[in-house]
Amino acid sequence: MLLCRASTASACSLALHDWQLKFFYKIPINAPFIPLSEIAVIQKQFNRAVTDRLFWAVKPGVLTPFNDFIISFIDGWVSKVKWIIVPNNKSVIKLARSFSNDENKPLIVGSDKNYLKIAVFLDANSNNNCCQIVLAQDSRIRCIFQDPNKPWAQEYSMESWFSLIFYRLPIPGYILSFSTYPIDGNRVALYEDHPLVETLLSKKMLMRRPDLVIDPYSFDFPDLPE
Numbered sequence: 001m002l003l004c005r006a007s008t009a010s011a012c013s014l015a016l017h018d019w020q021l022k023f024f025y026k027i028p029i030n031a032p033f034i035p036l037s038e039i040a041v042i043q044k045q046f047n048r049a050v051t052d053r054l055f056w057a058v059k060p061g062v063l064t065p066f067n068d069f070i071i072s073f074i075d076g077w078v079s080k081v082k083w084i085i086v087p088n089n090k091s092v093i094k095l096a097r098s099f100s101n102d103e104n105k106p107l108i109v110g111s112d113k114n115y116l117k118i119a120v121f122l123d124a125n126s127n128n129n130c131c132q133i134v135l136a137q138d139s140r141i142r143c144i145f146q147d148p149n150k151p152w153a154q155e156y157s158m159e160s161w162f163s164l165i166f167y168r169l170p171i172p173g174y175i176l177s178f179s180t181y182p183i184d185g186n187r188v189a190l191y192e193d194h195p196l197v198e199t200l201l202s203k204k205m206l207m208r209r210p211d212l213v214i215d216p217y218s219f220d221f222p223d224l225p226e
Contacts, residue, residue: 016210131168175196
């Protein structure tokens with residue numbers, strides 16, 4: 001599913017939405033459900049494989065046992081290496097030092113301060129008939145790679161998300177789009193129903209976006225509250 005790529009003529013970029021936040025809830029979670037941000041950070045730094053082992057320091061989460069299966073659907077070399085989950089109470093610095101004498105050094109990644117954000121937006125331009133549900137993950141990510149020629153250590157505060165846009169009912173036949181971020185640093189449309197969008201536009205049930213402000217790569221919702 002996550003191998004899909006965004007179209008340059010995004011269906012929802014044809015409509016002009018005025019998203020109004022109607023519901024927001026933020027809760028702490030043990031671990032990211034899907035390590036999209038972690039993979040995006042690493043692949044931005046290294047566009048080629050640099051190791052065959054990745055140690056991920058993170059608290060066990062609901063989907064942790066299925067981590068290998070989940071990331072296998074994500075494109076890129078990072079999803080092909082062996083992910084080894086270790087308790088996040090072990091310092092990523094100490095963990096990295098424990099491999100200082102290894103010839104084949106692993107990549108060390110730590111994820112903490114994880115939060116799940118749930119938001120519901122209604123589109124004022126469609127009389128609140130168009131709805132968007134957003135599931136976002138916030139994480140602090142620490143990465144260390146002890147390459148003797150190009151050592152790397154960074155800390156990031158990252159957000160990843162999934163967005164479902166539908167008209168009136170979130171069932172097949174009414175879904176406009178399903179998107180995620182980040183894949184290769186970009187927003188990606190996993191599913192878009194172009195005929196449905198065009199039909200709603202022709203019936204003036206959605207507002208058409210003027211040509212001058214079409215931006216198929218723009219995010220679909222306003223910034224979420226902290």
